[in-house]
Amino acid sequence: MDYIAIYPQLFVTFFVIGLFTFGGGYAMLSLIQTQVVVTHGWMTQSAFTDVVAISQMTPGPIGINCATFTGYNVLQEAGAGTFMSIMGSFTATLAVTLPSFILVLILVKAYSRLRGNTKFEEVMSWLRPAVVGLIAAAAIILMVPENFPDWKSWVLFGAALVASFLKMSPILLIIFGGVAGFLIY
Numbered sequence: 001m002d003y004i005a006i007y008p009q010l011f012v013t014f015f016v017i018g019l020f021t022f023g024g025g026y027a028m029l030s031l032i033q034t035q036v037v038v039t040h041g042w043m044t045q046s047a048f049t050d051v052v053a054i055s056q057m058t059p060g061p062i063g064i065n066c067a068t069f070t071g072y073n074v075l076q077e078a079g080a081g082t083f084m085s086i087m088g089s090f091t092a093t094l095a096v097t098l099p100s101f102i103l104v105l106i107l108v109k110a111y112s113r114l115r116g117n118t119k120f121e122e123v124m125s126w127l128r129p130a131v132v133g134l135i136a137a138a139a140i141i142l143m144v145p146e147n148f149p150d151w152k153s154w155v156l157f158g159a160a161l162v163a164s165f166l167k168m169s170p171i172l173l174i175i176f177g178g179v180a181g182f183l184i185y
Helices: 002-020 025-039 045-057 062-077 082-114 118-141 151-165 170-184
Strands: none
Touching: 002 025, 002 062, 002 082, 025 045, 025 062, 025 118, 045 062, 062 082, 151 170
């Protein structure tokens, strides 16, 4: 039952990530990677990359999906059963979304008063470069040698890019990409 101590750690870790991340899910990835792989050692870089890949393919924001899958995987690796692992998913997901929920409630009340305020607009303009930097950090973190694509992956990427320019349905694109990847690899 050593895994019980993981729940508060998951909650605090993902609450802090949700609290200090601006710019959406991709901006969260570098913080999640640092906490999950480096700080806590809950999973390897390769396992984290798999979590990111699964998070990208499933519907919903990538940062929240990543928290959900991470919460589940961390508890599974700690020896928890399926139900307790699902509770790990719930804990991480709640924790990462709670700061945004609280912040939106506060901002809804304050926005009508601050709209047009030059100081408020100035602060918002400072956040834009930070968001770009966090998203770039996520891309760099995922570019490790074991994840660098081979020529087959580049061909699949090129085909997907062309198909998206030809306005192919995203659902069909995912299905064809999955089938092609399965057949090629």
